[in-house]
Amino acid sequence: GGDHETDGDLLAETDVLAYDCAAREKYAMMFDEPVLLQLGWWYVAWARVSGPSSDCGSHGQATITTDDGVVFQFKSSKKSNNGTDVNAGQIPQLLYRLPSNDGNASKGKQQSSEPVHILKRSFARTVSVECFESLLSVLHWSWTTLVLGVEELRGLKGFQYTATLLDLERLRFVGTCCLRLLRVYICEIFPIAASTKAVVEESSKLAECVGKTRSLLKKILSEGMDNCLTKLDNDPQGYLSQPLTLLEAVLQECHNTFTACFHSFYPTPALQWACLCDLLNCLDQDIAEANFRTSSSRLLAAVMSALCNTSVKLTSILPIAYDGEVLLRSLVKQVSTENDSALAHRFPLLVAHMEKLSHTEENLMGMTSFREVLEKMLVIVVLPVRKSLRKEVELFSPHLVSNTCGLLASIVSELTASAMGSEVDGLNSLHSVKASPNRFTKTSQGRSWNTGNGSPDAICLTVDKPGIVLVGVCVYGGGGIHEYELEVLADDAQTEHPGDSAHSHRWTSLELVKGTYSTDDSPSDIAEIRLDKAVPLKEGVKYAVRLRNYGSRTANGDGGMTTVQCSDGVSFTFSTCSLSSNGTNQTRGQIPQILYYRSEYDGDLQSQLLSKANEEDKNCSRALSVVSAVVRAAKDLLHRAFAVDVDDIPELLSSSSLFSMLLPHILAYIGPVAASVPKAAVEVFGLVQELLPAVSALNQKYAPPTFNPNQSTDSTTGNQPEQGLSACTTSNHYSVIESDHPYKQAGVTQHRVSFPDCVRWTTIEFDPQCGTAQPEDVLRLLIPSRTLHLSNLGGKPLIHDTINTWTELKKFSGSTGWPTTVLVLPGNEVLFSLETASDYVKDEKACFYGFKCVAIGYEFNPGPDEGIIQLEKELAFLGSVCAAALMKKDLALPIGTELEEDLEILEEASLQVCKAHSGILGKGLALSHSPTILEALEGNLPLHLQTNEHSFLEDFITCVANSSGGRLARWLQPDSYADPQKTALILNKDDIRCGWPATVVVQTKDQYGDVVHVPNMKVEVKAVPVSQKKSVQTDNVKKLQRLPGSSSPSSSGPDLTFGGLPVPKLEATYEPVIVKEARYIAITMMKAYESYSFEELRFASPTPKRPSENMLIRANTDGTYSANWTPGAVGLYTIHVTIDGIEIDAGLEVEVKDPPKGMIPPGTQMVKPKAEPQPSKVRKFVSRDSAGLRVRSHPSLQSEQIGTVHVNGTITFTDEIHNDDGVWLRLNDETVKKYVPSMNGYTEAWCLSFNQHLGRNLLVPAEVVNSEGTW
Incomplete structure (x- = not known):
């Protein structure tokens, strides 16, 4: 209590009670069950009273001692927000009772009664392998004994019959208890929810026990009651129902256990899909072999019931997105889900054991496509109705049919939810939405914040991490309903100049949402407001959240923090916003929390939206395909029923699961999709057009007599008024x-x-x-x-119920x-x-x-034929929904593959085109027919492309030769122009030798064949080698035909190209081979090529590819272009000419031959290369008033001086280096002997050529006479 009070756990609460209490009186609020209080613990008594003002207490006491000696201590609670505390307020008394009446008398004495120990959950639900095996043994014994006991009832009478029936009742109880315990233990060991922690660590032994449980339950469900008796000789008064009821009770409990533990029996989607396919295949096989038993379908019914569970994601189990045969291995790789990955990582031993068990028990390779499974499920749904129409015995049990309808409805429900984007894991799906911590340290006790009738409350915020996406905000509320307008804005100045505070704020609206909210159900007076579209936030950019609230006073926060840090490391920084005029700032006011999520792809929200939209379109098409299949099956049944003249046809159809369950569900699911997607509305409208006439015709055929509104009606008497009730829309009860x-x-x-x-x-x-x-x-x-009270539980409802x-x-x-x-x-x-x-x-x-x-x-008193009558109303309503969706003014037509596109720009461009070409477009488009609604919705115009006018225009525009359009175009444009197809090539084919230069002349001509010169024309000439593979293959065929004993090409025989051996593979790396200490350097000695000769390997080796050669073009002024080409290889080449990007049709084919031996290529002469003059290495010291240039032992001014070069003295150097002092030259030996009297052990002599510190050249090049006698 006090400042150390925590949230605590709720122990008990009452319902909302209406009570009357006079002045100065108290009303006793009683819990349904008393709450046991522990010594020394603190508890919070919390009461919420809604009504007029009432009396209250004062002068409260912190400690009270009762007459029984019980001491109650009181403190003020943080949960009190209406003024109640220790001193004054409500809750004046506590009603309690002691554990026993004689507690004081028996103090310190041992009680005589047997003590009762409270079993904890951890003790009751901790299971071992031995416990599992014992339960399985008891279950197997009880079921086997129960079946045999029912068989023994055939020959029993009187007391023995009654005693045996009582024993069977006990066996039923034992079997039911075992099944319930198995269900509890398996769900505790392998919980389906990832947030639930397993009570026992997974082990291979426990996984084997679960596998044995699955096998035993499958055996029980497969046997059913077919092995039991169907009629008792000593049962003239109908006691047969008693033993069958016992069996049915055990089978129903087995069904419940199998469905509850289905996630453990088949822990991966691949196993679940394989189980469904295997059971459907076995069902077809039993029907084909006439071995089908009605009760044997219980196992398939249980599997379908388990798949209908809301925790199962059907789109991840059923390969709806795949066509054709889908094998288990490909399904495991391609269809991965959250459940699969979660269970595979949480319980790998269970998954491995169940996969091994399924491989031995089930036919995993007999998996079929989803389309085939859908057809088999429709057979299960449709066949009972056909049998009933023909007055034949039904094959399938009602449970199997209803569960199959439920599974089909669940598939359509999940697909439509995904198509509408309202699936649980939708756009914000991929990311869990988080709420930032409350930026206020405390909340006002009363609702005193004035909304200002729409006066804006705003706050600025920035984030410090990339990839943050804003989903919504939390706001304070008060009593009643509040209308709001929430807007998210971005600071353009910060966006263009981030981090620059000198720019003023220029706000741009990013998202605006309107609606109403209420905080009546929230104890903290905080409500969440979600945006219609998520807004990505950039790092370091300032955003504003503005709230306009219309309503009564609300709560508010105080003691605000400038920066709040979330659990994932994201920090939100808040600051005062200039848009706020109602008092909200970083210290107090509205908007306490931010709703956000972190995107894995920073700034890639557009691509995520696009991929989500594409997936929604695909799921919409998949849902429509399933609905279409069901509607076609229902239409066929309606036509069959219409052809049968029996009075109970409406009752028969209304009682079937297809018309009473499946069709109403899928029509209700597909309705919102048709209302929002125009293309889906067209298809659904077509399905309504197919089904509604058949339903209406059937209802008209069996319509009741016309109801006379003037006739008196009584809902309780008479048959005629009851038949007319369906036409009456008024009520007598008001x-x-x-x-x-x-x-x-x-x-x-x-x-x-x-x-x-x-x-x-x-x-x-x-x-x-x-x-x-x-x-x-x-x-x-x-x-x-x-409250639903089951009759078999016994007892009367309690008074407080x-x-x-x-x-x-x-x-x-x-x-x-x-x-x-x-x-x-x-x-x-x-x-x-x-x-x-x-x-x-x-x-x-x-x-x-x-x-x-x-x-x-x-x-509402539904008759036996109410189902088919209501189906007609639902179809009519669905058709009206589709028609209304297609007649909307703002019908959303497709605009292309882009998710969003600027329609204003498109409309403006279209208007410009229409104005510029009004004469051409005035008569409309050349359409083959008026576009259908599907073509209009898909944006495909039925253009009439096969008309003479269209082909003439194409020939006219492209100037096709020898066509009427081309001739007209040329006649209308007689001016000369360069025609690339008239281009001529001049080349001497006989003088082209490999390595010899050749000249190719290109002549550009006009359409009349005259040479023309066009300035700035781009001409490209390329020599492309011609592949000789075709000719080589032709020669090979001719060679094979000439081989003695070879068959004709038309006959089928072995390929003898390599002596009957396969074509050698040339991937092996060459390496020498050692045989008997002899080293062979020959490729035919290698293991890979030992069966082939050198000639065969040479024949199989690929011809080296020759590169294409581009030629250098020189433009002349007379309309010709000269190209220089020196062929680099021998062989056939094709000369390709391209003029201004247009390649001429036919290239010139030339053959490059080997040059004659010993001849020099023309245009070349043996000219002795002229030696380039080498730079002089002689330098002269030029200076005035100088004692000479110092010669040093190293290239450094700190080194020792070993000589001097006098003024106008010359030196010769051998090396040159640059450092911080300048440029140093290394003297050769002759210069050293000349200017250095003694080397003193040094091996080098250097002098400074350029002084870096003085910026002065000390040595300049000297004029010397070269070896030829010239200066």
Whole structure:
């Protein structure tokens, strides 16, 4: 308690109770079960009272000692926000009782009664391998004994019959208990939820036990009751139902256990898919061999029931996206899901054992495609109806048919949810949405924040991590319903100049959402508001969140923090926003939390949206394909039923699962898709057109007599009025409920409406004048909570189950938020409770009207043919939904593959084209027919492309030769122009030798064949080698035909190209071979080529490829272009000419030959290369007033001086280096002998040529006479 109070755990709570309490009196609130309090522990007693002002206590005591010696200590609680604390407020007394009446008398003595120990969950649900094996043994014994016992009843009578039946009842109890324990233990060891921690660590022994459990349950479900007796000789009064009921109870419990543990029996989608396919294949085989038993379908029914579970993602199990044969190994690789990866990582031993067990028990290789499985499931659904129409015995059990319909409906439901983007893992799917910590350290106790009737509350925020995507925000609320307008804006100045605070704010709206919210169900007065589209946030950029709230006063936060850090390391920094004018800033106000997620791909939100949209389109098509298959099957059945003249046809069809369950479900699922996707609306509308006439014709054939509205009707007597009830839309049950006008203050007024039991639905319509003056004046709308009591459990309902069992649906207060449409409530009873407080507002203009409404009760007594009648109404409604969706003004037509496109730019460009070419487009487009609605929705125009006019225009535009369009174009344009196809090549083919230069002349001509010169024309000439593979193959065929004994090419015989051996593979690396100490350097000695000769290997080796050669072009002024070409290889070449990017049709083929031996290529002469003059290495010291240039031992000014070069002295150097002092030259030996009297052990002599410190050249090049006598 106090400052150290934590959230704690909820121990007990009461329902919402309506009570009357007079002044200065107390009302006792009782829990359903007493709560055991521990010594020294702190507890919080919390009460929420809605109603008028009441009395309160004062002068509270912190410690109270009761007459029984029990000491109660009290502290103030943080959960109290209405003023109650230790000193004053509500909750004056606690009602308690002691553990025993004689606790004081027996203190210190041992109680005589046997103590009762409380078993903890961890003890009760801890299981071992021995426990598993014992349970399996007991279950196997009980089931086998039960079946044999039922068989023994055939020859028993009297007391023995009764005693045996009692023993069978005990066996039923034992078997049921074993199945329930197995179910609990398996779900505890291998829980399906990833958040649930297993109580026992996984082991191979436990996995084997689960496998044995699966085998035993499959055996029980497969046997069913076929081995049992069908008729007893000593059962004339119908006692046969008793033993069959016992078997049915065990089988039903086995069914429940199998479905609950299905995730452990088949832990991967691949195994689940294989199990379904195997059972369907076995079903077909049994039907074909006439060995099918109705009860043997229990196992398949259990599998389908397990697949209908909401925790199973069917799109990951069924290969809906794959066509054709899908094998298990490919399915494991291609169809991976969250469940698969989770179970495979959490329980690898279980997965491995179950896969091994499935390989031995089931035919995994007999897997089929989804289309084939869908057809087999439709056979299960349709065949019972066909059998009933022919008055034949049904093959399949009703459980199998209903579960198959449920599985098909679940498939359509999941596909449509994904197509609508409303699946649980949708766009924000891929990422879990997180909420930042509350930026306020405390919340105001009262609701004192004025919304300002839409005055904006805004806050600026920045993030420090990339990849943050804003999903929504949390806002404070108050009493009643609030209308809001939430907007997210970005600072353009920060976007263009990040980090520059000198630029002023220029806000750009990124997302805007409007709606209403309420915090009545939230204890912290905080509500979440989600954006329609997620907004990616850039790192370091300032964003603003602006909230306009219309409603009553709300709570607010105080003590705000500038920076909050989330659990994943993301930091949000808040600052004051210039858009806020209602008081919100970083210290106090609204918007306490931010809803976000982190994207794996930074800034790649557009591609994620695009891939999500593509997946939604695919799922929409898949859902439509399944619905189409079901509709076609139903249409066929309706036509068959129409041809049969039997009076009970409507009742028969209405009782079938296809028409009473499957069709209504899939029509309801596909309706929202048709309303939002135009293409789907067209297809669904077509399905309605196929099915609705058949349903209507059947209903018309068996229509009841026409109802006369002038005839008196009575819903309880007579047959004629009952037949006309379906045409009557009014009701005889109605009531007007209203409060006083004006209503009374500080009171509780309740009105209870109770219609007869025949009423199934109640509608409530409020008067527009309804309203209260203050938020504390509330009208509560409640309906009774009906508890289902099973007859076989025995006992009567408790007293507290029959009183105060009202559920509050909604509450209304103020002048806004009252329903403007009709409310439809289930049942025949409604309770209105108007609870008002004292008038503290004192506003004469406030609304004190109260409430007034009309309640109408509607009966619904469905007849045996109600299903087929309701199906016609649902089809008509679905057709109207499709028609309304296609008639919308803002019909969304496809705009291309891009997710978003600027339609204004497209419309502007289209208008420009129409204005520029109004004469051509004035008569419309050349369409072969008016586009159908599907063609219009897909954006495919049926252009008439095979007309003479179109072909003439194409010939005219492209100037096709020898065509009417081309001739007209040339006649209209007689001016000369360069025609690439008239280009001529001049080349002497006989003088082309390898390595010899050749000249290719290109002549450009006009359309009349005259040479023309076009400036700046781009001419390219390329020599491309001609492949001789074709000619070589032809020669080989001719050689093979000439071989003696070879067959003709038409005859089929072995290929004798390499003596009957296969073509040698040339990938082996060459290496020498050592045989008997002899080293062979020959390729035919290698192991890979030892069976081939050198000639065969040479014949099989590929010809080295010759490269293409580009020629150097020189443009002349007379319309010719000269290209120089020196062929690099011998062989055939094709000369290709390209003029301004247009290649001429035919190339010139030339053959390059070997040059004659000993001849010099023309145009070359043996000229002695002229030796280039070498730079002089002689330098001269030129200076004035100098004693000479120092010669040093090393290239450094700090080294020792070993000589001097006098003024105008010359030196010769051999090396040159550069360093910080300047340029140093190394003297040769002659210069050293000349200027260095003694080397003193040094091997080098250097002098400075350029002084870097002085910036002066000391040595300059000297003029010397070269060896030829020239200067």
